[in-house]
Each structure stands twice: as structure tokens, then as C-alpha cells.
Amino acid sequence: MVKVIISCMDYRLTEEIQKRADNNTLIFRNAGANVNEFIDRLKEIKPDEIIYLPHTDCAAMKLVFNVIKNNDKVNEEVENKLVKQFRKVKFETLEELERINASINEEMLKQITNNVRTELIDVSKLKWPNRITKVYFYLPNMRAKEVGAYILQSSSLSDVSADIYIAKEKLGFKEIYDCSSSNCKQI
Ligand SMILES: [Zn+2]
Numbered sequence: 693m694v695k696v697i698i699s700c701m702d703y704r705l706t707e708e709i710q711k712r713a714d715n716n717t718l719i720f721r722n723a724g725a726n727v728n729e730f731i732d733r734l735k736e737i738k739p740d741e742i743i744y745l746p747h748t749d750c751a752a753m754k755l756v757f758n759v760i761k762n763n764d765k766v767n768e769e770v771e772n773k774l775v776k777q778f779r780k781v782k783f784e785t786l787e788e789l790e791r792i793n794a795s796i797n798e799e800m801l802k803q804i805t806n807n808v809r810t811e812l813i814d815v816s817k818l819k820w821p822n823r824i825t826k827v828y829f830y831l832p833n834m835r836a837k838e839v840g841a842y843i844l845q846s847s848s849l850s851d852v853s854a855d856i857y858i859a860k861e862k863l864g865f866k867e868i869y870d871c872s873s874s875n876c877k878q879i
Pocket residue numbers: 700701702723724725747749750751752753
């Protein structure tokens with residue numbers, strides 16, 4: 693029985709994600725809970741259960757909104773992995789885009805297993821930790837300890853290169869750490 697949680701790198705979500713995980717749960721996190729980026733990994737893993745956790749007030753969805761509606765610029769990788777899938781859908785507000793994001797990704801996950809549960813986390817209902825403008829990369833079986841930091845999780849650092857670009861170039865974060873081996877190393 694393999695359980696997978698997919699969510700966003702947002703600093704407010706770490707506790708919410710980890711309290712839904714048991715010891716063997718695999719966690720995947722990137723900018724926007726963007727399933728497209730993880731789909732090949734998920735096909736390899738063949739999970740029996742997926743919990744999908746997008747959230748409100750998402751910086752990645754604001755980025756997508758601004759690229760499509762206001763012509764903001766991103767690199768080709770972010771365009772292809774994140775933005776492109778929303779160019780063919782109609783939306784007027786950020787809230788609409790967040791709901792569309794949840795449903796597009798849920799549909800994609802249902803190609804992997806029928807056992808998908810989606811919960812759009814309303815961050816206005818959470819107690820926010822102090823925000824730390826650092827990004828930590830962990831493997832899916834690891835548990836991040838840095839509450840309040842931004843957390844990326846996948847099987848390989850190269851899976852999340854688009855998200856590292858977003859963190860550096862769009863969110864202005866200078867400190868990114870690879871914690872996939874025993875010590876975290878700044879990259
Ligand atoms: Zn987010």
C-alpha cells in the first residue's frame with residue numbers, strides 16, 4: 693500500500709502535509725502542487741492512494757495568473773511545465789484559477805489511481821509560522837524540519853529545476869539547500 697501526498701512548496705503548509713502523512717507516505721512538493729512535473733515519477737511509483745493538497749493564496753498561481761493575464765515573463769521550462777496547461781482554460785480571477793488548478797491536477801492523478809482525495813487548503817484558516825525565505829529540497833520519504841521555510845520534495849533535484857528558478861528569479865530567494873543526503877548543502 694503506497695500512499696502519496698502532493699502539495700505546494702509554500703511555507704505555511706509543512707505541518708498540514710506532515711500531519712496527513714504516516715511513516716511510509718511519500719511526499720512530493722513543488723511550486724503550485726503542479727502534478728505535471730511529477731507525473732512520470734508517480735507512474736513509476738504506482739501509488740494506491742493519493743492525497744492532493746493545493747492551497748489558497750498560492751504564489752505559483754499568482755505567477756501563472758500574471759504570466760497569462762499581464763504578460764509577465766518566465767523561462768521556457770516554467771512555461772512548459774507549469775503555465776502552458778492553463779492557457780487553454782478560461783478564468784477571470786485568481787480564485788477561479790486556484791479551483792481550476794485543483795480540478796486539472798485531480799483529473800491527471802485519476803489516471804494513476806481512482807483513490808484520489810483533493811483538499812484545497814484554505815490558508816486563512818491556518819496558524820501561519822514565521823516565514824523563512826529559504827528553500828530546502830528533500831526526497832519524498834524524508835521529513836522537513838524547517839517549519840516556516842519553503843520545501844521542495846521529489847525523487848531528484850533535477851525534477852524541481854523549474855521550481856528553483858521560480859524561487860530564485862520570481863520570489864527572490866537566495867538560499868537554496870539540497871538536503872537529499874545526510875547534510876544539507878547550499879546550492
Ligand atoms: Zn502555493
